[in-house]
Amino acid sequence: MSPDTRPAHGKDPARPSGEPVRLERVTKRFGDRTVLDGLDFSVDAGRHVTLIGPSGSGKTTILRLLMTLAEPDEGTVTVDGERLFPASGKQVREVRKKIGMVFQQFNLFPNMTVLRNLTEAPVTVLGMSRDAAEERARELLETVGLTEHLGKRPGQLSGGQQQRVAIARALAMRPKVLLLDEVTSALDPELVAGVLDVLRDIARSTDITMLCVTHEMAFARDISDQVLMFDQGRVIEAGPPEKIFGEPERDRTREFLGAVL
Known part of the structure; x- marks a missing residue:
């Protein structure tokens, strides 16, 4: 499946053009377990795409590949038109500069x-x-x-x-691309709203491309141009948030949302 991450109404001419993120036939294995299975998808510039799905479905692995914390076993990863994998060490370091990430843990000095x-x-x-x-x-x-x-x-x-x-x-x-990996999961509940409000403001006031993994479904619905539902290393459903959260087509999507909403 190669999901189209552009909104149904077409490209907004006010946003930058291009595809800052593209994964083609990407497979990642950990031992005998296939975490990403021939994955294809791309993200249009300036779009906010949220990855949802059960734990272990491959969402965070995508972010780790883009952060060069892991390498794909097969396939290609391109960022802002330049090859991230496979590529030389120097190329990887240069492309990596275009990516920012906010982790679950703060990792401050x-x-x-x-x-x-x-x-x-x-x-x-x-x-x-x-x-x-x-x-x-x-x-x-x-x-x-x-x-x-x-x-x-x-x-x-x-x-x-x-x-x-x-x-x-x-x-x-x-960065050209901002990756967000469960950025509120390590916070006390009373602190979550303030962090999500900051991210909402950034999403609304900048043209940065955002790729987000979160279990905060209300936040995903609010900031996303596109939502991708993952299961067993593949995208099983993709669409604008009003469709995925309001009228999902797949039984697996409905089952997952019924458990988390």
Whole structure:
């Protein structure tokens, strides 16, 4: 199955064109278990695509491939028109710069201030000047509502605040694609809403391409242009959120949504 991740009404001319993410015939195995099974799909530029499905269905593995934390056994992965897999080590490193990811865990540098957490990679990896990186970091901290905390270290922040710093840090690299992997799963329930509100604002106010794995179905319905239902390493149903959540075609999709909604 090769799902069309464009909305039913066609491409929005205000959004950028192209396909920042394309997977072709991608297979990934862990031992005898096939996690991705000849997977084909692409994401149009500026679209927000959410992957849903049961645990172990292959959703997070896709993000790990795009982050180069794993390699496919078969098939090709392309980001912004450039080959990510298979490719040379140098090519992989260059393409990887176009991808940002926010993990379940915050993965902040505990010995650095919030500001330094945002500026370190742009300076050392992208070669930005320290002044330009700090200006960008201050703008992003304002976006996520943490300007007053820029001089603190992660241990002085709540879990929700740390995750907002992690979101800002990913955006500081000006990625073409932002990957979100269950970004609220490690948070206390009362902190989830604030993080999701930040992501909603980013989805609505920027043209960044977003690929999201989440069990927060209301959030998925709210921000997504397209929802892909995964089961046993394949996309079994794809469509706009109103269709997937309102009138799913597959029994497996209805069964899954009945369990999580």
